[in-house]
Amino acid sequence: MQPFHPPTPQSYRSSYIPSTPDSPTVEKESHIGTTVDARQARETADGVVRDYEEKRDRLAKAIDSSLYLLSDLKNFNGEQWTVRYPHLKPTEHAETGPSSSRPGMSRRTLTFADEPAHTTDVVLNSTPTIRRTLKRSLTLAPAPPCETVTTVVQSVEELKRLDENEDDFSILRLNLNMGVARHAKGLISHLEKSSISALLDNRITASLDHLSHLQKRVYDAQSRVLVTGDLNAGKSTLINALLRRDEVMPTDQQPLTTRFVEVVSAKENEDKEEIHILKQADKYDPKDSATYSTEDVSKLYEMLIDAEDDASSPSLRVFLKEADSNLANPSILHNGVVDISLIDAPGLNRDSIKTTANFARQEEIDVVVFVVSAANHFTLSAKEFIWQAGHEKAHLFIVVNRFDQIKDKARCRRLVLEQIKQLSPKTYEDAADLVHFVDSAKVALGYGEAESEGDELDDAFSHLEHSLRSFVLVNRAKSKLGPAQNYITHLLADVELLAAANSLVAGKERVAARDEIARVKPVLEKMKKGKEGLEESLVGEEEAATDKAAGRTKLAMERGLERVGRGELAAPGPGLTLPSYPGLLGAWDYAAEVKRILLASLDFAVSLAEDDARKLTSEGVDEVIKLGDTHLPADVERTNRKFNPQAMFTPRAIRRQSSVTSLGLGLAGQSQLVEVNVTDIFDLQHHIHLARSVIPSTSATSHELVPFSTEVGAASLAVGAFSMISGKTLGLRAVVEGIVHFSDFVSNPATRKWIGPIVGVFTAGAIAYVVYELPRSIPKNVGRHIQSTLTTSSGQAQTDDASTPFAEYQAARVSKEVRKVMRLAAWDLRERFRAAVEARGEVVKASEEIEKKATKALEWFDNVEKRVEIIREEVGIKV
Numbered sequence: 047m048q049p050f051h052p053p054t055p056q057s058y059r060s061s062y063i064p065s066t067p068d069s070p071t072v073e074k075e076s077h078i079g080t081t082v083d084a085r086q087a088r089e090t091a092d093g094v095v096r097d098y099e100e101k102r103d104r105l106a107k108a109i110d111s112s113l114y115l116l117s118d119l120k121n122f123n124g125e126q127w128t129v130r131y132p133h134l135k136p137t138e139h140a141e142t143g144p145s146s147s148r149p150g151m152s153r154r155t156l157t158f159a160d161e162p163a164h165t166t167d168v169v170l171n172s173t174p175t176i177r178r179t180l181k182r183s184l185t186l187a188p189a190p191p192c193e194t195v196t197t198v199v200q201s202v203e204e205l206k207r208l209d210e211n212e213d214d215f216s217i218l219r220l221n222l223n224m225g226v227a228r229h230a231k232g233l234i235s236h237l238e239k240s241s242i243s244a245l246l247d248n249r250i251t252a253s254l255d256h257l258s259h260l261q262k263r264v265y266d267a268q269s270r271v272l273v274t275g276d277l278n279a280g281k282s283t284l285i286n287a288l289l290r291r292d293e294v295m296p297t298d299q300q301p302l303t304t305r306f307v308e309v310v311s312a313k314e315n316e317d318k319e320e321i322h323i324l325k326q327a328d329k330y331d332p333k334d335s336a337t338y339s340t341e342d343v344s345k346l347y348e349m350l351i352d353a354e355d356d357a358s359s360p361s362l363r364v365f366l367k368e369a370d371s372n373l374a375n376p377s378i379l380h381n382g383v384v385d386i387s388l389i390d391a392p393g394l395n396r397d398s399i400k401t402t403a404n405f406a407r408q409e410e411i412d413v414v415v416f417v418v419s420a421a422n423h424f425t426l427s428a429k430e431f432i433w434q435a436g437h438e439k440a441h442l443f444i445v446v447n448r449f450d451q452i453k454d455k456a457r458c459r460r461l462v463l464e465q466i467k468q469l470s471p472k473t474y475e476d477a478a479d480l481v482h483f484v485d486s487a488k489v490a491l492g493y494g495e496a497e498s499e500g501d502e503l504d505d506a507f508s509h510l511e512h513s514l515r516s517f518v519l520v521n522r523a524k525s526k527l528g529p530a531q532n533y534i535t536h537l538l539a540d541v542e543l544l545a546a547a548n549s550l551v552a553g554k555e556r557v558a559a560r561d562e563i564a565r566v567k568p569v570l571e572k573m574k575k576g577k578e579g580l581e582e583s584l585v586g587e588e589e590a591a592t593d594k595a596a597g598r599t600k601l602a603m604e605r606g607l608e609r610v611g612r613g614e615l616a617a618p619g620p621g622l623t624l625p626s627y628p629g630l631l632g633a634w635d636y637a638a639e640v641k642r643i644l645l646a647s648l649d650f651a652v653s654l655a656e657d658d659a660r661k662l663t664s665e666g667v668d669e670v671i672k673l674g675d676t677h678l679p680a681d682v683e684r685t686n687r688k689f690n691p692q693a694m695f696t697p698r699a700i701r702r703q704s705s706v707t708s709l710g711l712g713l714a715g716q717s718q719l720v721e722v723n724v725t726d727i728f729d730l731q732h733h734i735h736l737a738r739s740v741i742p743s744t745s746a747t748s749h750e751l752v753p754f755s756t757e758v759g760a761a762s763l764a765v766g767a768f769s770m771i772s773g774k775t776l777g778l779r780a781v782v783e784g785i786v787h788f789s790d791f792v793s794n795p796a797t798r799k800w801i802g803p804i805v806g807v808f809t810a811g812a813i814a815y816v817v818y819e820l821p822r823s824i825p826k827n828v829g830r831h832i833q834s835t836l837t838t839s840s841g842q843a844q845t846d847d848a849s850t851p852f853a854e855y856q857a858a859r860v861s862k863e864v865r866k867v868m869r870l871a872a873w874d875l876r877e878r879f880r881a882a883v884e885a886r887g888e889v890v891k892a893s894e895e896i897e898k899k900a901t902k903a904l905e906w907f908d909n910v911e912k913r914v915e916i917i918r919e920e921v922g923i924k925v
């Protein structure tokens with residue numbers, strides 16, 4: 047498949063000029079007048095048709111591909127990537143850059159519309175395509191060495207000219223009015239990324255619509271040929287000749303055509319010949335009968351006669367059947383590739399010239415055929431029109447009619463061509479194919495005659511037809527395919543620039559995301575691995591501190607109780623001294639004071655145990671903090687909780703009021719404990735127990751071992767007596783025991799004789815002894831009672847723990863408090879740890895997401911660049 051070359055004047059010529067060896071030439075006439083030339087012209091015309099079809103199909107394919115590419119870009123922009131809109135401006139130090147000297151490469155500062163203050167130095171690689179647009183790619187500056195840059199730029203001037211527009215978008219340009227923000231330093235006035243992306247989306251949608259429009263246009267087979275010329279020059283006759291129909295367009299010796307008449311193949315009207323009288327030219331739709339009225343073709347003459355002048359557009363559309371298709375040279379209207387409509391314009395005069403010139407300028411007019419009478423040459427109006435139209439169309443197709451009536455044909459030809467040379471030099475350059483000297487009347491009248499037998503002028507007309515068809519096709523390529531080709535070329539350049547800039551963004555984002563993952567992921571993994579260890583350590587620390595505090599408290603309490611049991615202070619504390627004995631009369635108060643002091647010493651021992659627990663807890667909390675240092679990443683904020691040991695063991699309400707430690711009521715404040723009993727002073731039961739523990743069982747041995755039993759019996763008596771004296775508080779068992787011992791003893795006849803005095807002596811002695819021992823026995827009694835009470839109770843009345851031994855109760859209480867603090871510290875660390883893991887997890891997840899998205903975008907934009915290349919191939923835009 048041959049690549050499509052842009053329609054430069056040179057290529058026009060080569061594509062439609064028949065292969066006449068020496069054309070163009072004015073003097074040589076060998077290219078007309080021979081059958082061989084006519085055949086060659088036909089073959090060349092066929093080649094042009096094939097070429098046109100090829101170009102059209104390639105272009106249609108390229109439009110299709112562009113539509114897909116743009117639709118994909120639109121979807122990608124909306125769903126997967128916020129496409130950024132780049133601005134490129136020359137870098138201040140552009141000339142000093144290492145790559146600025148390389149052809150096609152220049153340093154630029156890249157910014158994005160949503161982030162105008164953020165700049166990136168890039169190297170723009172601009173390679174001009176043969177359609178004079180740029181193939182653009184971007185790399186981050188400094189550019190890597192690029193030895194393989196190729197360029198087809200002919201000159202430095204050309205490159206400069208191309209460079210002027212290389213930073214800009216043409217099709218996808220957004221009018222962001224960013225001028226101020228781009229140039230004023232520090233002034234940031236930018237749109238959000240999403241807003242830019244939405245604007246771009248609108249632009250893409252508009253471009254998609256335009257592509258669809260271009261696609262329709264490329265496949266639109268209609269081409270319009272405007273036939274104009276001087277009054278009575280033979281325009282209608284020429285059209286009849288081209289249609290091979292005699293007098294289908296009315297002709298007359300006098301000026302006749304007064305309005306634009308468009309002649310169209312009847313195939314476009316279900317093969318029906320008729321006239322459509324257009325109500326409004328711009329609203330005309332052949333499928334909508336409301337936009338026109340119909341008339342029989344035979345009425346055309348009257349309609350032209352009656353018409354008013356100055357119609358600015360064809361108000362008549364005449365559908366005519368084609369000439370017999372068996373003819374060697376069928377009608378020009380319909381040839382399978384292009385449907386040509388011929389527009390018969392009113393003859394030029396001062397009034398109609400402007401209207402006709404405007405009409406000729408219309409986009410749909412592919413070719414202007416100018417008819418001039420060989421006898422009259424160019425009139426003033428004709429010259430004026432050609433001069434004007436020449437600016438618009440460059441090339442005109444000129445038919446010099448009535449050539450049959452000229453005798454000195456060579457002179458006529460020379461004179462006419464000289465005039466054309468002045469009026470339209472470009473047309474003159476291609477005169478062999480654009481200027482035709484013919485006898486239209488003969489062809490119009492003589493259609494159906496065998497072509498092969500025709501004379502020179504027949505061949506000239508045949509040559510005219512082929513040239514006209516070629517010319518229509520070439521111009522059609524320019525008017526129908528050219529815009530599409532240009533549009534796609536620029537669109538591809540824009541998409542490429544967009545892809546290149548967004549690739550850079552995606553690349554940067556991917557690098558940043560990967561760096562972030564590399565920084566955060568190992569930390570996260572380490573934390574995840576260490577989580578179990580941390581948990582174990584925290585539990586271990588909590589248990590260790592709690593157990594240690596419990597054990598030590600229990601031990602301290604037990605020892606304290608033992609000391610109290612011996613009548614000593616549980617712990618020496620400030621202000622804790624046992625009172626001195628005030629004498630028998632003050633024994634009761636003494637016992638009360640001793641009790642208070644002993645209980646207070648126990649309270650003090652408790653407070654010492656609490657202090658010990660505070661110390662243990664402090665150490666435990668420090669261990670938890672150390673665990674935090676080990677397990678938490680350095681950038682995680684450490685706990686802001688300050689451990690205040692003094693706040694331990696303090697009811698919350700008191701803690702709120704003051705920082706002073708309070709023991710609460712303590713043992714000394716418990717009324718049931720401080721109450722003094724008789725037994726605190728005379729603990730006869732204790733003495734009995736003591737005696738019993740010293741003397742083996744009395745009742746079991748009394749009968750067998752009398753002396754010993756007698757002695758023992760005396761002692762028992764004394765004890766029994768004391769027991770009775772203190773019966774009020776001794777308890778029933780002791781009283782009964784005393785009576786029994788005493789009865790046993792008295793019932794013995796041997797002892798009855800001496801019992802009285804002995805009992806008296808013993809009793810007196812015992813009483814004396816007890817009284818004498820009171821200063822020492824009271825603290826012991828009191829202490830013992832306290833010990834015994836606190837061995838079976840917690841000392842806290844009316845609590846659930848009332849029956850828990852004091853030491854255990856305190857151990858439990860202290861350890862509970864320690865656990866509370868340790869748990870709080872551990873909870874704090876756990877929370878920080880969890881939050882840190884979660885935060886890092888989110889960072890990793892987000893970064894992985896960005897990395898994935900950026901990788902996909904990179905692949906996508908890379909693929910866009912490949913697709914652009916393929917479309918360039920399709921459309922024939924080679925770099």
Ligand SMILES: Nc1nc2c(ncn2[C@@H]2O[C@H](COP(=O)(O)OP(=O)(O)OP(=O)(O)O)[C@@H](O)[C@H]2O)c(=O)[nH]1
Pocket residue numbers: 276277278279280281282283284296297298299300301302303304391392393394447448449450451484485486487488
């Ligand atoms: N001999 C000869 N007569 C021609 C030729 N072309 C046109 N005529 C005659 O010239 C006269 C005018 O031709 P038209 O075709 O009506 O001219 P026109 O340019 O359409 O006229 P208006 O539309 O009225 O300006 C007719 O009588 C034609 O037969 C030709 O090539 N040779």
